[in-house]
Amino acid sequence: MDRGMPGATSRGRLTVDVRQQAGSAVVTPEGELDHHTADLFSEALEQAIAGGGSRLVVDCTGLAFCDSTGLNVLLGARLKAEAAGGGVHLAAMQPVVARVFEITGAGAVFTIHDDLDSALANVAEA
Template identity: 55%
Template structure:
């Protein structure tokens, strides 16, 4: 698990951002679970985890957003850059279990159109492998 604090003065443990990376149910699938608030001060652990998954040859990177309470433009930029890097290696970055506030930010910015999205992690992992 990789984690980071929000870095703001007076930040508290309830503002912690964590990233947990684990293998998916089949080879080439990586699940990246994010928890907390993704912003300028907390983005590095996710940037690193996604970069490592792409460099490690993952074919599908499923970002589980069920516990992601907030995402700002920096977090969106991390996801978009990871998507581009993954595409360069013929891989995909997918989003699962978006909370309404994060889904709205993706919709407003137009980024929702470029990510495969699933209602839950289970639904995402049930999708048959695409070559």
């Protein structure tokens, strides 16, 4: 695993790790993504995009909760990544997080994968 970007940062109920893996920036939030922690997540996504990571994979394995603020951060990152010629892929969403995407219809604008490996393989082919 190539760790070309700085590691984890934490704020209260959320920890975010940013790393390079298989040619993509992998952002891994763990905990609760809400209006109290969205700034930390947004900063990590900005760091990944600024570091040349227009191909983002968000590994949601450890994301226990995501509200509309977190969803808006992801939508903003998607626009920035696409403007840089890339995109945002989401991997391994827990049911409670997937429900937010289902209810809002946001799942239609992201590529969602069952696990991190399939997301990385799909991004590599793009």
